[in-house]
Amino acid sequence: MTQTPWLQLRGITTYFAENNVTANDAVDLDIACGSVHALVGENGAGKSTLMHVLSGYISAGAGRIEVDGKPVQIRSPADALAHGIVMVHQHPPYVPGFRVWENIVLGMERTGRAGLLDRRAAADMVTACASRYGISVDPHARMNRLAASQIHFVALLGALLRGPRLLILDEPTAPCTEPEVALMFALLRSLQAQGTSIILITHKLGEVMQVADRVTVMRNGAVVATTAVAETTAPRIAELMIGEDCQIGDFDRRLVQALAGDGHAAGATGLHSRPPRALPTGRDSTLELHKVSVYVGALAVLDNINITAQAGEVLGVTGIRENGLEFLEDVLSGSIAPDRGVVLLDGKPVKRYSPRHFRHIGISYIPTDRILRGASMDSTVAENLILLQRKELQTGGVLRRKDITAFTEELKRRYGITGVLHQPMKRLSGGNIQKVILSRELSGLRKVVVFSEPSWGLDLRSRDLMYSEMRALRDEGALVVLISADIDEVLSLADRIAVMYRGRIAGILEAEDRTRERIGEFMLGFQEHNITAAGERTNG
């Protein structure tokens, strides 16, 4: 598969003056025709920056790019496209009110007679391309109605329509369910067979081993190694990512060991111990959903949900995201009120369904949607961090600057947030944004913490830190709800696992009967009828 390099990057250096970070330091990279090239590294290693340079979104300070042995200038995404380079972003930008086809043809609109947009031709083109690659998406759906994974597929479709020679994918599988991941990989292979090169940015080493031909490991803005995947192993890659030249501490060694088995087991390292926090209510809180239903039109997207979670446990909720996980997240965070049924905290029905009230009664929440809900991208990092502590950091309505600086510096240090506190949030990488959200939600005392898809985009180290935080919270007597479509994550963290299927709890699995296979059966609805009884058992 690997031939002479089609694309060569030489000495690419990108320096961000405003936060004094050299994101890329003299990076060399060769991409062969028709290869799948994985790009791995921790959050902030410079992977996305490098790809933004290559796809024309930012300009490098130094270095050159050669296509077919000839130097080229890439000053804009249009320049990149002219050389066949197209990037699908980690959080693909889109126009919310637009339909799928409108979003896809934006920038390549074909006009018919009288200079008018030929709508039918555009929609047909999108439909044809989608069916060729086996992507199922309604070209007339509104973008803001789509799930995160569908938005990714739409962005991918848009990229494919532009006939790329090189397709850059930034964590394409992060929001995907397992069948979607399989679809994505099948698609990548067929593209590869057609001679398209692919650069895959990912945190999942399993994916690297599965689909990539070559892998480049980046650390601190520099390339540490590029090898053929066949000649290396996942633990070796993990070692390179974390750094072998600096002393491998106890933590890193265990992390590497954990990684070798399964990326998700990393939390087992159990490091980052901290002094235990006293919780306001001790160990007796309970959170109960009692006959909760939510309707969209006539469809019950949550259908008579009954679950009780106890303080001191991690309740995992898994399933295919579209089978009700989003709505469960919204109900548990007070973002929407159930149409029927109630949420009870400590046996008492909550008074109001608003995030404000839920926070007031001690429910903390890490949302799936980090960009719109979890962060204010135009506010500074510090302002994002103090959201929940604003009342504690003021005297007579005036914010105490010094205390804010101390508080935010502490969070930044503890969670290893890379970035400058007084800079806008939008300058941070995806993983760092999530670290800001996590550190904010876990600061202070909470009875209940709801995590929804918390590990998307996090690197191994941050994921490990989050998992140990989650366990520590539980051990200190907090009640943790983990909503995640990632079966492995739920398996390794949750004490009990509720599996959702079509808006219902298809089953609740206790310690003894939790296996991937069992969960899979419930997720896909195989056992729906037998298991209803089990679902109601917890209801008393």
Place this chain on the structure above:
Amino acid sequence: MAEKPAASRAPPRAQTPETVVALLAALLVTVLLLVFGSPNPARALRAFFLGPFSNRYYFGNMLDGAGLLLIAGLGVSAAFRAGVFNLGGDGQIYIAGLVAAVVCLALPQAPALIGIVLALVAAVAVGMLLAGVCGLFKYLWGTDELITSFLISAAIVPSVSYLIVGPLRNQQSNLLTTERIAEHFRLLRLLPPSNLNLALLFALLLAPLAYFLLYHTVRGYELRITGLNREFARYGGIAIGAYTAMPMAISGGLHGLSGAFAVLGTHHAAIQGFTIGLGWNAIAVALIGRNHPLLIIPAALIFAYMEAGAKAAMLHTEFSFELGAIIQAVIFFMITAQVALPRLWLRPRGRSTAA
């Protein structure tokens, strides 16, 4: 992502050049108009650039205009910052001016301080009411405050004009104006014979106060967060309903204050159309100042200077166009185009630090 001023203590530098480019473009168009539209370009240019500084009268009037623009500009930004839009500033200023005049005319015997305070309070209250209602409607029923504030203002302007030329008209005057307010209500003039008065000092104190409230208080923080991302604000437990009605009311109140000062300090009477355009210019000023209370000070000065220069050029040459209106239109166009089409001037360098 919207190109809005980032909420850091120091205003971000990267965005300033865009404003400067817009202002320079406006200046260039103005110079071209003067050169090609005037029979005596040299005189017109001289009048435009130096006119505002040529004597105390012009200079004082320019500063007076800047003071009113500054207060109204702060009003515009109070709403903008919370993500709501008060397009009814023009009507709010106009009616508040009339109300201030009427209060003073109704109580000619009142002590100076009481009369002035009453006039200011009444004017602020009427501004708050008119804009606050739009915010309240948005909160209650989701009506678009941009439309309601504009429409209410559009109805207010002719109504106020009717009152000034009709029932409240001073029959002795040649102007379409109310009677002049009693001498002891008039604010101290700082640079006679110009209109410059104490209102400017008040405006200059108001800007840092607004800055403090916006950047150093919890409510200011909540207001800015709500303006930048309502979903995030709601998620964080901020009462976003309050930050719909309240900023509109504050915005209307500041416009009202500007209208009151136009009567108490500048004109001493409500004259037909005497503040028309001030509300719109204040929007341009707020945009030039990127809705930052401290940057609005130079923005108001620059805008007032260009406006005064245009007036001087018209008076000193046979320039036939409504030059002032054209210059305002050019600035307005350049600034709003730059807000609507961000990132066209400058390539985004270092937009994100990578994953």
